[in-house]
Amino acid sequence: MVELCIWIRVYTDGSATNAVLNGGAGILIQFLGGHTATSSVTTGKHCTNYKAEAEALMQAASLVQDSADPCYQVVFLSDGLSVLQALENDKLPQLAKALQMVRQTRRVALQWIPAHCGIPGNERADELAKEGAVENQPENSVSFSEQKTIIKALMRPRTNRDDYHTMSREQQVNLIRLRTGHNRLNAHMNRKFKLAPSPTCACGQEDQTAEHILQRCPLLDEERKEVWPSPTPLQTKLYGSRQELEKTTTFITSAGLIV
Secondary structure, three states, rough: OOHHHHHHEEEEEEHHHEEOOEEEEEEEEEOOOEEEEEEEEEEEOOOHHHHHHHHHHHHHHHHHHHHOOOOEEEEEEEEEHHHHHHHHHOOOOHHHHHHHHHHHHHHEEEEEEOOOOOOOHHHHHHHHHHHHOOOOOOOOOOOHHHHHHHHHHOOOOOOOOOOOHHHHHHHHHHHHHHHHHHOOOOHHHHHHHOOOOOOEOOOOOOOHHHHHHHHOHHHHHHHHHOOOOOOOOOOHHHHHHOOOHHHHHHHHHOOOOOO
């Protein structure tokens, strides 16, 4: 086990819709000084979770290599066990080469971490990967083994219960931005980018967050009651059935909001 307090921590994650389509890679770098760097990239229209996980590590290695921050000891933390095992068995030569480049000037460790166990860095990398997955995807080539994986996955009965995956691309983008908080509402634009003069909503009562506009903003009462005549939990609006998710995207459109 790596003693993380003296290492730069690089969390990586990959995501693909139904494990085979529209891939995204997410990277979170936590520097010793307390500041962070993030990256969210697409990994291709036809992409497996495995490929997205490998690409996340590849992108992370490149970011560390190009970083101006002192990164003398770097640990890459990934929940992609199959990718780490493939590295050990010399099955990912390009990724191995990228990591070897980092090792020329830094001490490097790779460590597996469990997914969805409340590790903040891993959860953030997962969010970033999902953000990358909903962006416009480039057409990409796939290997024969990847083709077999994709075909088998598409033939299996669908077990993913998140109806988010059945929505249109525009709806998915709006939903993932509302879910993750990485959106164009005042709270995020002010605190993250200083592109809004204040985090406060135009109503003047609270910061303009997804929860505020969906649940409480008095300026949107009429539009909200039109879509949800009775009180509806935030969890339902963001993670409910397809019907509930469509209500949320309808509300965003009818309210004229850009998220």
